[in-house]
Amino acid sequence: MSAIRVLIVDDHRLFRSGVRAELGDSIEVVGEAEDVESAVRAIGELTPDVVLLDVHMPGGGGQEVLRRVLGAGSQVRFLALSVSDAAEDVIGVIRGGARGYVTKNISGRELTDAIRRVAEGDAVFSPRLAGFVLDAFASSEAPPIDPELDSLTQREREVLRLIARGYAYKEIAKELFISVKTVETHVSSVLRKLQLSNRHELSRWATARRLV
Amino acid sequence: MADRETIRDAAPVTSGEPDPFPRLVRPVQGRLVAGVAEGAAAQLRLDPVVLRLAFVLLTVLDGVGAVAYAALWLFTPREPYEGKEPARDWSQVASYAAVGLALLALGWLTGARTGGIGAWPIAVGGIGSLILWQQADPDRRRRWMSTTVGQVRRNRVRTFAGLVLVVVGAIGFLVATDELDAAKPGIVFTLVVVGGVALIAAPWLAGLWKELQRERRERIRQEERAEVAAHVHDSVLHTLTLIQRNSEDPREVARLARSQERELRNWLYQPKQDADASLAAAVRRVAAEEEDAHGVPIEVVCVGDCPLTPELSAMMQAARQAMVNAAKYSGSSVISVYAEAEPEEVTVFVRDRGAGFDMDQVPEDRMGIRQSIIGRMERHGGGARIRTEPGEGTEVMLTMKLEKA
Numbered sequence: 001m002s003a004i005r006v007l008i009v010d011d012h013r014l015f016r017s018g019v020r021a022e023l024g025d026s027i028e029v030v031g032e033a034e035d036v037e038s039a040v041r042a043i044g045e046l047t048p049d050v051v052l053l054d055v056h057m058p059g060g061g062g063q064e065v066l067r068r069v070l071g072a073g074s075q076v077r078f079l080a081l082s083v084s085d086a087a088e089d090v091i092g093v094i095r096g097g098a099r100g101y102v103t104k105n106i107s108g109r110e111l112t113d114a115i116r117r118v119a120e121g122d123a124v125f126s127p128r129l130a131g132f133v134l135d136a137f138a139s140s141e142a143p144p145i146d147p148e149l150d151s152l153t154q155r156e157r158e159v160l161r162l163i164a165r166g167y168a169y170k171e172i173a174k175e176l177f178i179s180v181k182t183v184e185t186h187v188s189s190v191l192r193k194l195q196l197s198n199r200h201e202l203s204r205w206a207t208a209r210r211l212v
Numbered sequence: 213m214a215d216r217e218t219i220r221d222a223a224p225v226t227s228g229e230p231d232p233f234p235r236l237v238r239p240v241q242g243r244l245v246a247g248v249a250e251g252a253a254a255q256l257r258l259d260p261v262v263l264r265l266a267f268v269l270l271t272v273l274d275g276v277g278a279v280a281y282a283a284l285w286l287f288t289p290r291e292p293y294e295g296k297e298p299a300r301d302w303s304q305v306a307s308y309a310a311v312g313l314a315l316l317a318l319g320w321l322t323g324a325r326t327g328g329i330g331a332w333p334i335a336v337g338g339i340g341s342l343i344l345w346q347q348a349d350p351d352r353r354r355r356w357m358s359t360t361v362g363q364v365r366r367n368r369v370r371t372f373a374g375l376v377l378v379v380v381g382a383i384g385f386l387v388a389t390d391e392l393d394a395a396k397p398g399i400v401f402t403l404v405v406v407g408g409v410a411l412i413a414a415p416w417l418a419g420l421w422k423e424l425q426r427e428r429r430e431r432i433r434q435e436e437r438a439e440v441a442a443h444v445h446d447s448v449l450h451t452l453t454l455i456q457r458n459s460e461d462p463r464e465v466a467r468l469a470r471s472q473e474r475e476l477r478n479w480l481y482q483p484k485q486d487a488d489a490s491l492a493a494a495v496r497r498v499a500a501e502e503e504d505a506h507g508v509p510i511e512v513v514c515v516g517d518c519p520l521t522p523e524l525s526a527m528m529q530a531a532r533q534a535m536v537n538a539a540k541y542s543g544s545s546v547i548s549v550y551a552e553a554e555p556e557e558v559t560v561f562v563r564d565r566g567a568g569f570d571m572d573q574v575p576e577d578r579m580g581i582r583q584s585i586i587g588r589m590e591r592h593g594g595g596a597r598i599r600t601e602p603g604e605g606t607e608v609m610l611t612m613k614l615e616k617a
Contacts, residue, residue: 084481086480086481087481127511127513127548127550128511128513130513131513131514131515131550134515134552135515135516138515138516161550161552164513164515164550164552165513165548165550165561165563165607166511166546166548166550166563166565167563
């Protein structure tokens, strides 16, 4: 298997070099970018497999990069990497098209793992993101507009709860007597719902959380 | 956001209505007279304002509105309502009355009122455009508003409407007493003078207003900056000093950094919560305190929240003991805490990936698990389950049923 080609987008030089040093041999860092403009250009020129995307950046942030790159029909996959714990940032980049969200205190090994997962087309949920999603889908008593997209299945809920409890995918599979592939399928399905659901509670909930 | 819009548009929308034809009732909440308009508005999914204006308009025209209102009042049951009835908003009643009077005056002046049939198109057109206005989505309405009235503030609209009412009333009065012709030149010249003064003073007044607004904004900004500076000084700068002083002790440096990070995050992102009143805040506080005490990172995820009852406080003490055990004995580099508040039940998980242990090997006299966790939960009507194996880490699961309020 050839190395996964990764582009690091972050406005802190120190952080970029730190990530570069931490990533394992199965990852090849093909480039770095420090703002929205250079990121969009680099993605076009280098066509990486995965873009590690910072949420807060000069020139519109990660969401702007997502909008411009995915809006132009690119198939590149994004993994958001941020120090922010703000719910609207997390939900915002996921709804913008990122396939996962991890916080910057993630270990090098976990990050390598998450990049590989995203490169294979799966979704990556940190415990905190899983908590946000459970909260967002639970925080409404109104009947869903589209039952298929606006609510989680029992199984998806179970998987998210275990992620929020700090379980790795392998441990979840063992706990629920299903395969790791099935766990990945459930998480991808939740990601799809999160991105496509048009229930306005999702955005309203995120807005409410913004009022610190 | 453009992409979000397209996603929303692309998604199939199936409307799942719970009850398409609910019975028309007169709600108590939000009523102005008897709740007829409020109830009918809920039925027709219109803004009650539209229906109220329609009733007023129809009342002015031959009194049809009043008759219709009375009929609906008679035939519609009152919505059952418990507790003290909310007071009516009399200012709204007054403004509808004023609109009615103004329409009456207008109708009387233009002769539309006595015109009978001729007046009906006006009524139908008026009600139609009100419904159209109501049915348009908020975005479109805002666009209409911004193109027609621009940035006019609400209170200016009110002032303008008041002025129109006064002028119409005065003209009506003058006509009624046949003095309009005599007063005409005087009114015209007064208008000219007032207009002239307004023209001269307008730029100056506008400048003054802008200046005031700018100063106010600046003051607010300065106050905010001062508050942020104070906070950074008390927290971040203080911690940085401590870190420099303890630079030869990596464990202490990590602990200080971690504790400061958590504090800053809470300040930036978490809603302000009272740790003595809310479950999520209590979990975060307990985790923070144990993290500081033992220097092991504790990752907290909370879903939902509820008020902190005495039972849940006991649960927090059990959770604290579980965290202490994990931090002291497991050797795990990180502890995960997950708390979920559901309508009937609260669950807390404390998990580490450390050494684990054999439950049967724990001596009888070890109080930590048996008394502080399991015993405490059971005494307060909850339950605790511990899953552990040597080498597999430990997970403590606490559950507490909530009393139905």
